[in-house]
Amino acid sequence: MAARLLKALVGLLMTVESSASVTIRKTGRGPTGYEVDFRYVNTTAKRVLIGGGIQPFTDQFHTTGTEYRFNGRYDPHDYQPGDFYVSNPSPQLPAEPAYKWPYEMKRSDDEDGLWTYTAPLPSGIYSFAYLVNCNYAPNCSIDTGHLVIDPDLPPFMNVPGDQVASSFQVPFDAEFQASSELNTNFDYALDAPDPERHRGEVKIVNYTSPGSIHPAPDVHDFAIYLPADYRRPRCKKREYPLLYLSHGAGGNGADWENLGRMSHIMDNLIRLGHIPPTVVVTPSFYNLDASLQDGRRFIYGNKSHSVPVPAAQRVRENFEKHLFPWVEEHYDVCRNASCRAFAGLSMGGLLTYEMFVNATDYFDYYGMFSPATLGPFIDAAAVAAKPSLKEKGIMVAYGLYDFVFPMARNLQTALDAVGIRYITRVTPFGSHYWNTWQDELWWFGRKVLWKELPFTVRTGRQNRS
Known part of the structure; x- marks a missing residue:
């Protein structure tokens, strides 16, 4: 029953002229050795953000205590070994000029309705959904049509609506992500071989x-x-x-x-x-x-x-x-x-x-x-x-x-x-x-x-x- 419901949900999403894909690529270059490509097609969208669990990054030398007072909040393009992501960045601190979250997708000039974003994400689990024509993430919802689940990467769930985020796991690359200060290798959550x-x-x-x-x-x-x-x-x-x-x-x-x-x-x-x-x-x-x-x-x-x-x-x-x-x-x-x-x-x-x-x-x-x-x-x-x-x-x-x-x-x-x-x-x-x-x-x-x-x-x- 759950599989049929998921297919129905995907079919519903496709009827609103949207399709999407997430590709994880091993690049062999910095800053992380990997890049993640997001592609989302929506011909009527005016703005698309990537919201959810792709958090801003910080490091242990610019983060204090348990009150989310993060002096360093970095875009993934500024990743350095030892950086890690944290939830709920402090609203008390002004954002650095380079810090932009949720991440904004760019509309293609060559393909109608194609929105793209590429991020050099390090090892870890990431959850996300597309926020369409919505400038404030907490106001985006499935009911209003502003929150769209990736139709090609639907979440694991029992009944449509019980989960509103897809997820993926990025591997670890020791050449670019190894740090003497902190081990952030999450490969134990990758697919087991055989x-x-x-x-x-x-x-x-x-x-x-x-x-x-x-x-x-x-x-x-x-x-x-x-x-x-x-x-x-x-x-x-x-x-x-x-x-x-x-x-x-x-x-x-x-x-x-x-x-x-x-x-x-x-x-x-x-x-x-x-x-x-x-x-x-x-x-x-x-x-x-x-x-x-x-x-x-x-x-x-x-x-x-x-x-x-x-x-x-x-x-x-x-x-x-x-x-x-x-x-x-x-x-x-x-x-x-x-x-x-x-x-x-x-x-x-x-x-x-x-x-x-x-x-x-x-x-x-x-x-x-x-x-x-x-x-x-x-x-x-x-x-x-x-x-x-x-x-x-x-x-x-x-x-x-x-x-x-x-x-x-x-x-x-x-x-x-x-x-x-x-x-x-x-x-x-x-x-x-x-x-x-x-x-x-x-x-x-x-x-x-x-x-x-x-x-x-x-x-x-x-x-x-």
Whole structure:
């Protein structure tokens, strides 16, 4: 059903006389060794911008703290090794004359309706949409016709409108991008070689969830990654380790694949032997129950601002009642805590903390990525009442330029106070954005998933490469 809906969406876009393409070229020259060509055809457009997750760049010597006070905001044409992109550039600072974002496409003089833009982008994940005849990005929407999804690179989603950005990944070129100050190589999110042996399958699944209001009454959805090994014939049934991976506020279950290339990261973690073949479920925590959000339908990135985030406790209770049993019934996944994990970003990090405290015995591993945790946190009395809290594998991860930096530190202080061990990842180029969460998922697999418990001061030191 999802594939048919995507084709219908592409067909709709094509009827408004638009077509597009994104080409990633290895150039063998600076500044990055790669160039990305955007081509968009629209015969009626007067102006076209490239909006979304192609952020301005900065560097660690011109960026301070976690308040987005970026003294350096650079166009990709001014890239230097060690530069990285960050979300939400500070509006308090005047823009440098060379800084122009969103990036403006140029109309061709030779071909009718052709708009082009070329950028020398470095390694990383980039999401985007075309903003047509719209001078202020927050006012651009699909409903008004100002926001146009690339018809040849549609997003991974369940229902048209649930995602409003396409994405692509640029490789790393050591000759032009290597830096002695900072490693910004994101090649672990590229396609794994040998599709038959190393590439898993990712798809949208609709499941029965009484009370859900989207995508249909009493039906909810998640995306699932099945490793390449899952489809191979075997003599006896195998139960695969299972990771639940949550989106954040303003997102849905397709985010991790569409914007974070989760399946590629998992393929490479498995291919390189960091983890055994693992199933990943990325659920949606909106629309579970009309009472959680006053009956309003949530649409990612388009009409989300008025929709409240459901309470983590309510989401946990719903998942325990409907999602977890359904997944176990329909997939060959493990049935005990030792091979189950829960992780999430931002508000999904808060949901992970909720799972850790109140679904403690269901999972043995927890990844709190950029966790939006405000407290109150567990205390000594809570740990005394539930000693298993000290026997779990935990990662607390956040970006050096992440606005949740103080929240994550407060969480770590609380864990320290009750003697709970955990692994930390402070992403050195990280803001509250997808390059940070890709990095954190990679290191969660490298250092935490399915490692021996309880954690000690030596946990994670066996992987030094």
